[in-house]
Amino acid sequence: MTTYILRRLVQGVVVLLAVSMICFIIFRYLGDPVLTMAGKYATQQEIQEVRRAFGLDQPTYVQYGRFIWNALHGNFGKSYVSRVPALGLILERFPATFELACAAMLIALTLGIGLGVAVSLNPSSWPSRLIMAGSLGGISVPTFLTGVLLIMIFAVYIGILPPFGRGETVQIGFWRTGLLTADGLRHLVLPATTLAMYQLAVLLRLTRAGMREVLAEEYIKTAWAKGLPPGKVIVKHALRNVLIPVVTMAGLQFGELIAFSIVTETIFQWPGMGNLLLQSIYETDQPVIVTYIMLAAFLIITINMVVDILYAVLNPKIRYD
């Protein structure tokens, strides 16, 4: 087990190094940092000065070493547009994204697993068929369209929920939260539902498929035959075995969650990291894009590693050596 965890850690570091190299190449060669920093009308002498000041006249490996060194110290350079450190700019937006993602995950997990179990117990009833048809809709309607349609229905026509922004927020230390005010919560409903929708359908279908397989197993029949109460058979005997792959899937789809949070934040003008990323893409603000990629890679790789290791710990059937 220790060997497995160690190997997994080394792999994570290697992947992060690879990502950092790609980021460095993007940063250094896909834009012209000198021109961007010195300005379009800079004289030859000014360009030379900027080049020296930022170490861009040094050999590539020195520059890459410095890039890594700075990154390890949380220094990813300054945004070209707002001229403040890129990392600070992104981290300032982190709470908004985090709260949105957590709310969405909560909705997706509870409803996805709950409905999946309900459908698997009674597959041919009308409500089950309706739910399954709905889940086909869930995977067939892209997130951006869900968002726009929800705005149309609940904000424009019925007019009960706000269509954009985060509403009233409260500052606690470095964390700005929207969860403590009624207005903030009202603003959270539509974006969180939008972001949850895709995951919900996937988790529902996965739970249903898993339950269908498990419920046909001999030991479940034995449990029924023993006369155990239904709740115990379903939750303790069946669901427990289905849950491991379902939760693993939810963890492994973390990259997807980040991707769709970019989409959701754009639709609802949610002041989070994804919204910032798109703005930076429009303005070709390289330092912010690169910092975002590095941060996303770090989060995704860490979470995947944790999920993999937990999976190995939780599932006694799997032994790594």
Next chain:
Amino acid sequence: MTKPRTRSKMLHSFLHDPPAVAGSVILLLFIVAALGAPWITPQNPYDLEQVSLEHFLKPPIWMEGGQAPFVLGTDDQGRDILSTIIYGCRTSLIVGFSVVLIAGTFGVLMGLVAGYYGGWIDALAMRLADTVFSFSTTLLAILLLGVFKKTGLGTVIAAISIADWVRYARTMRGSVLEVKEEAYVMAAKATGARDFRLLARHVLPNAIPPILVVVAVDLAVVIMLEATLSFLGVGVPLTEPSLGMMISIGKNYIYAGMWWMVVFPGAALILLVVGINLFADWLREELNPKIGR
């Protein structure tokens, strides 16, 4: 692996599955409309001579203020919504089929080589696949397009393909691992068949069926992804028709009650994707021996 099934049996099961038939009919209609776009649309919305700003923001024909020939109304540039939808679907299908072809070919070859040879090739290919997969196709495509400098249909196809091939590689590898243990592959090996012949004649054809399901599902995924990217403004350029971009333009007008610029392209996109998914669902059950029907 799949049970040996004759073609007529598959056709029989297909014809007795109404959702699958409905799905394929929808997909076929979309393909025909996309191919015939220049002949069946009342207007070419991207030919400046045919578009006039006078006709901007007209509602559908059955509403007050509607005007022939703009059956589903017009957008803020005076483009006919129905025509733009048909041209937009053409873009969706071009991107969808191109990516499935490019990413599919590359992914299948990677999976074939990795699964058959094993060893360090396998380890390296699958590590790479895991990493790409964990970033998710959508995130990777957004980031790639954010970094690429050129915009255009080709760039979008390239970015999605780079992010998408892993689906095929993983499925193919799993399938190859099963097939290569089969008696007929062993037998061919024993007769001294070369690697290339073995792979091309025996392993590849028998490992393909699970890939067909991935192709069907992936087509829907890629079409949604193209629309998403264009909605975000990092997809096809403004000069190309796209359902995603139509919805992104229409979104600015929903507060003014002009719903038709969002609802019609949205409905077309959903219909196309549902059609493909219905067919994919049938194919999955048909090719999966585990689930009894």
